[in-house]
Amino acid sequence: MSKDTFCPMPFVTLTVNPGNYISRCMMSMTSMGPIEKFTYSNEKFKTLRNNMLNGVWDEIGCESCFFKEKHGLNSQRTKWLAREEKYLRETGLYEKNKNIDRNRIYHLYMNFNNICNFKCRMCGPGFSNAWIPDYMQLEKEFQKSVVPAKQQVDVDKFLYEYGPELSDIRQIWITGGEPFMDNSIFDFFEKLKNYCSLDNIIVTINTNGSKIDIEKIQNLNQLKKLHINVSVDSTDDYYTYMRGYNFTFSDLNYNLKQLMEINRNNNKFLLTINGAFQLYNILNVERFYEWCNEITENKNADWIEYRVLTGPKYLQARHAPESIKQQCREQVNRLIVKYPNNFYLSDLLTELNHSSDPHMINKFLMFNNQLDKIRNTNLNELFPELVSEWIREGKINENINKWQQ
DSSP: OOTTTOOSHHHHEEEEETTTEEESSTTOOOEEEESSGGGGGSHHHHHHHHHHHTTOOOTTTTHHHHHHHHTTOOOHHHHHHHOHHHHHSSSSHHHHOOOSSOOOOOEEEEEOBSOOSOOOTTOOTTTOGGGHHHHHHSOGGGOOSOOOOOOBOOHHHHHHHHGGGOTTOOEEEEESSOTTSSSHHHHHHHHHTTTSOGGGOEEEEEEOSSSOOHHHHHTTTTSSEEEEEEEOOSOHHHHHHHHTSSOOHHHHHHHHHHHHHHHHHOTTEEEEEEEEEOSTTTTOHHHHHHHHHHHHTOSOOTTOEEEEOOSSGGGOGGGSOHHHHHHHHHHHHHHHHHOTTOSSHHHHHHHHTSOOOHHHHHHHHHHHHHHHHHHTOOHHHHOHHHHHHHHHTTSOSTHHHHHHO
8 A cells, every 4th residue: 555645535435426426535526427336336436546555646636635745735635544533433444445346434425515605715616506607707717617507416316326335434524515505414314314323423514604503403413423614714804705795704703602502512512613725814814713712712723624725726825925925924833832733734834835826826816806896896905915015026017907907
């Protein structure tokens, strides 16, 4: 087995996507085949597993992890290698499940749908159908694929094909879209209990926090543990600007305080917060961490997931003006002293140490200018120093006209 390329996810996890296909992991949108039993042991999976065991990267299908590791960042692959006991609650399962044909399934990743009320700037129509009207107005340079319609996993079809193999499931991670847009997620668990013991499963649901129904969430108490992981990215006015929906930071705080009431009184419930580090929130890092600790009453901060954005590449923080990157480094270094156990902070410094790309800066300006026009917003009012420092450092010149139009 090659430690440089082996990833346990295609061996012991099952990933289901709203286009009703199976992929290798939650980081990949590359289809390995339809939601049918044979897919998990088809030639695509066999080749992938064999290559991983023998030191061969799939640089396209595993683009996210390949990119991060190439640039010195932690990836989902390296996290899974380091966290076998955390994710599967015992060690040795990776070693026992290296068959290239088919293994036991211990972890399920359900990307339920692309139905979402938010239009986060780093997202797109593949994960949010609310993005589709804006996406159609962008120039073709930013339209990478055919625009998908609303998509949702056919749960009955999935359970028919894979239900009998889910008895060993230890963890389920659920995303969307927005999983709480309707009752699909609750219906799923009602059906799932016919195939496995819910009281043996830790469930993590990634949500934007806008559609929280406290009563319904409490009805999931039959699970071993329920982990609500709220995607936030930034605070205050940056939050509203980045998320693209009429839901304010104050609204979010109200909902999180309700979730904290459950968190205090139920040891089977956990509330955490995550974000994606990028150009838009590069100077919001310290404020974000302090707010996270305040809202969740947790002074440790080792649980905050603040991942470096992999794509779109023109939104990466590395392309910021050097003066702004230095301000961010100072914020991160203060946080490292205060929260030495946080897994993600060192990755932020690594990202900041990469050089900017003038082509990506230009592409960012074009994209953001178009989106601001479509949404009647103005980043230059919120974050004027971003462009002014690019100009001062000589990174942009003629592009400023595109920005100010």
